Amino acid sequence: MKFVLLLSLIFAAAVSAADPVTLTLADFTDGEGKPVPAGWVQESDGTITRVAKAGNIISKQEYDSFEVEWDWKLDAGGNSGIKYWVNKFDKKGWLGVEYQMIDDEKHADAKKGDNHSTASIYDIIGPVADKGVKSAGEWNHSKIIVKDGKIEHWLNGKLAAKADTKSEEWKAGIAKSKFKDVAGFAPGKGKLMLTDHGDPVWWKNIRVKAL
Numbered sequence: 001m002k003f004v005l006l007l008s009l010i011f012a013a014a015v016s017a018a019d020p021v022t023l024t025l026a027d028f029t030d031g032e033g034k035p036v037p038a039g040w041v042q043e044s045d046g047t048i049t050r051v052a053k054a055g056n057i058i059s060k061q062e063y064d065s066f067e068v069e070w071d072w073k074l075d076a077g078g079n080s081g082i083k084y085w086v087n088k089f090d091k092k093g094w095l096g097v098e099y100q101m102i103d104d105e106k107h108a109d110a111k112k113g114d115n116h117s118t119a120s121i122y123d124i125i126g127p128v129a130d131k132g133v134k135s136a137g138e139w140n141h142s143k144i145i146v147k148d149g150k151i152e153h154w155l156n157g158k159l160a161a162k163a164d165t166k167s168e169e170w171k172a173g174i175a176k177s178k179f180k181d182v183a184g185f186a187p188g189k190g191k192l193m194l195t196d197h198g199d200p201v202w203w204k205n206i207r208v209k210a211l
Contacts, residue, residue: 020067020209024048028057028194031094039196047204050080050196058086058094059192068192068208069143069154076136077106078199081122084144085190089182096193097186098122099144099153101201103136115173119153119160124173127153127160147211149188 025042029035039054063084074080079102086096100122104110110117114126118133119142133155134140143154153161163170165186179185194203 020207022046023059023192023206023208025057027061028059030055031058031088040194045204047202048194048206049203050194050199050201053198054196056083056094056193056195062189062191063146063208063210064189065147065211066208067143067145067211068206069141070206071139071141071204072101073139073202074101074103074136075200077103078136078201079103079107079109079197080199080201081195081197082142082144083193083195084146085186085188086193087184087187087190089184092182094191094193095179095182095185096190097124097151098195099142101140101142104133106136119155121151121153121161121163121173123177123179124170125161125163127155128158130158131160132156132158145211 024046025036025040025048030037036057037054039050039052040057041049041051043049068084070082081098081101083096083098086094088094100116100118100120102110102118104117114120115123117127119127119131141156145152145154149165151163151165152159165188174180174185192208
């Protein structure tokens with residue numbers, strides 16, 4: 001009987017670990033363990049909004065293999081993103097791999113190459129040309145899947161970019177990126193970050209689960 005009970009508890013724990021968790025501002029800090037700054041606001045319907053200069057916010061939880069999905073929109077000319085495998089580096093601060101969220105038509109950074117456009121693995125690998133991003137002011141649905149060192153960026157139901165972090169392509173992408181001199185960048189585990197690039201941004205239904 002005790003053995004059956006033990007198996008039941010183990011099974012329940014496994015199911016619970018795999019269940020998606022909806023993140024709120026309470027799941028983030030300012031990166032120094034302090035509460036999220038006032039420039040980030042959670043509305044009554046759960047939407048998280050960056051309304052004023054506040055800085056990036058960092059998740060309390062760390063993730064290695066995981067899936068995270070969310071809905072988002074930007075003002076015209078806006079720029080933001082979600083970073084993962086985020087770690088704190090000496091003299092560099094908090095850095096991680098970024099799913100870029102940007103107005104491809106109006107923001108200058110998006111003009112620097114496809115690896116700076118929406119759904120890119122920022123500054124490393126660009127997305128497919130027909131990724132299906134919606135116009136500024138409209139809601140997009142995005143998803144990141146990270147498992148066994150492989151990365152997928154999804155946008156509105158379409159696989160937009162992918163990478164194998166153990167591949168030569170990944171190494172070459174890092175070598176050409178702004179992260180080339182960051183020893184230990186993208187170590188395969190870290191926190192999530194919602195970025196503040198100075199523009200209004202709306203997030204909702206941020207759901208994450210371990211894989």
